[in-house]
Amino acid sequence: xxxxxxxxxxxxxxxxxPQGSRYKKYKAGGWDFIIARIGYASGGVKAPDSxxxxxYKMCKKYGIKIGAYFYSNARNAKEGxxxxxxxxxxxxxxxxxxxxxxxxxxxxxSGKASKSQxxxxxxxxxxTIEKTGYKVGVxxxxxxxxxxxxxxxxxRKWVA
Numbered sequence: 001x002x003x004x005x006x007x008x009x010x011x012x013x014x015x016x017x018p019q020g021s022r023y024k025k026y027k028a029g030g031w032d033f034i035i036a037r038i039g040y041a042s043g044g045v046k047a048p049d050s051x052x053x054x055x056y057k058m059c060k061k062y063g064i065k066i067g068a069y070f071y072s073n074a075r076n077a078k079e080g081x082x083x084x085x086x087x088x089x090x091x092x093x094x095x096x097x098x099x100x101x102x103x104x105x106x107x108x109x110s111g112k113a114s115k116s117q118x119x120x121x122x123x124x125x126x127x128t129i130e131k132t133g134y135k136v137g138v139x140x141x142x143x144x145x146x147x148x149x150x151x152x153x154x155x156r157k158w159v160a
Contacts, residue, residue, distance in 0.1 A: 008033035010069060017054045023062040033065040033098055035139075035158075038090050040071035041109075046086045056094060067098025069139055072125070073106055075113035080121030084128035091134070099135035101158055102126065104144055111148060119150030126155055 008031055026034070036055035039048045052068070059066040070087050074080040080102070087100060102125040104110055110118060126136040137156030140149060145157065 006032040008035065008065075010035040010037070011051070011055055012037035012071075013049050013051050015051070017051050018058070020058060020061065023058045023064060027062050027064055031064065033067065034059050035067040035069050035098065035101065037103075038068040038070055038087055038100075041073035041083055044073070046083065048090055052090070065097035067096055067101065069101040069103045070125075071103045071106070072121070073109035074102070074104075074118075074121035074125065075110055076117045077120040077124035080124035081128050084125040087129060088132055091132075096134060099137045099156055099158075100129050101137050101139040104138060104140040104149060105160070115148065115150035118148055119152055122149060122152055122155065 009026070011034055034055060036052050036059070037049040038052045039046060056066060058064075068087070068091070070083055072080070072083055074083050083102070091100070102122055104118065104122065110121070113121070122138045126138070129136045135156070137158055138149070138152055139158040139160065141160040145159065
């Protein structure tokens with residue numbers, strides 16, 4: 001698999017809803033993309049990120065490539081698929097320039113699953129999203145990829 005290097009940021013509720021001038025600065029500063037959090041799971045509850053629509057509109061307006069990520073709590077294939085089904089509803093068939101990523105980093109939930117269970121969760125999430133035509137991948141730290149998540153085969157990886 002080829003390695004692609006681009007300059008970009010990930011954004012969520014925690015960064016608020018920057019004004020359009022901020023997106024102009026991102027573009028002028030050489031940022032190639034934004035990966036916006038579309039939602040998250042917490043304590044078994046799935047919720048949308050309140051800033052995704054704003055970030056999506058601003059990226060489209062200012063010509064910045066956009067992708068999405070979902071902060072996962074999945075511990076097995078069934079939960080990974082359920083999170084993907086939720087993301088599909090949130091996407092509302094919007095066009096994305098970049099993949100939809102499952103964000104695996106929650107030690108309190110996903111982090112307690114076995115490697116094979118986490119790999120299955122990631123694969124189920126990605127397979128479900130991919131069926132709708134979106135590109136997909138797994139976002140995690142090097143530590144998570146090496147010590148917590150099992151083999152992902154040819155799935156795209158975004159290393160934190």
